[in-house]
Amino acid sequence: MPYIMVDIESDGPIPGDYSMISIGAVVVDEQLDKTFYSQLSPISDMFIPDVLAVSGLSREETLLFDDPKSVLERLEKWMNDHVAGRPIFISDNNEFDWMFVCWYFHHFLGRNPFGFSSQNLGSLYKGMIKDMYQNFKHLCTTEHTHHPLDDAKGNT
Numbered sequence: 205m206p207y208i209m210v211d212i213e214s215d216g217p218i219p220g221d222y223s224m225i226s227i228g229a230v231v232v233d234e235q236l237d238k239t240f241y242s243q244l245s246p247i248s249d250m251f252i253p254d255v256l257a258v259s260g261l262s263r264e265e266t267l268l269f270d271d272p273k274s275v276l277e278r279l280e281k282w283m284n285d286h287v288a289g290r291p292i293f294i295s296d297n298n299e300f301d302w303m304f305v306c307w308y309f310h311h312f313l314g315r316n317p318f319g320f321s322s323q324n325l326g327s328l329y330k331g332m333i334k335d336m337y338q339n340f341k342h343l344c345t346t347e348h349t350h351h352p353l354d355d356a357k358g359n360t
Contacts, residue, residue: 206288208230208231212226215252219308226269242270273313
C-alpha cells in the first residue's frame with residue numbers, strides 16, 4: 205500500500221485562521237529515501253508566538269517561505285512521481301496534521317490527492333498488538349525534533 209507518513213508544523217491550532225508553516229513527508233518503504241520537505245508562507249496575520257516557537261522559527265522567517273499553492277502543487281507531483289494509485293495519509297498526530305493538509309489541499313488546489321480519509325499511526329499500532337493502552341513511541345529510533353521531515357521519518 206502506498207503509505208505516506210506526514211508531519212506538519214503550524215503557527216496556531218486550526219487551519220484557515222492560522223497557517224501551516226512546514227510539511228515533511230516520506231514514502232513508507234524499506235529505504236525511506238523518498239522524501240519531501242517544504243516551508244509555507246503564512247496565509248493569515250494571526251499566529252500564536254508560543255506555538256510558532258516550537259518550530260524554532262520566527263514570524264519574520266516564515267514570511268519569506270514559499271507560496272502555499274506552489275508547495276501543494278510540488279507535494280502532489282512528488283507523490284505522483286513516487287507512488288502508484290491514491291496515496292494513504294498516515295501520521296502520528298493524525299487529527300492535527302490531517303486537518304491542516306486536507307484543508308490546504310482543498311483550499312489551494314480544490315482537491316486532496318489523499319482523498320477523504322487518513323490513518324493514525326498510534327491507532328494502527330494499538331490494533332496490531334491488540335492493546336489500546338500501548339504506545340508506539342518506544343519504537344522510534346530518532347529524536348522528535350519538530351522538524352517535519354525528521355519527525356515523519358522517525359515515525360516510520
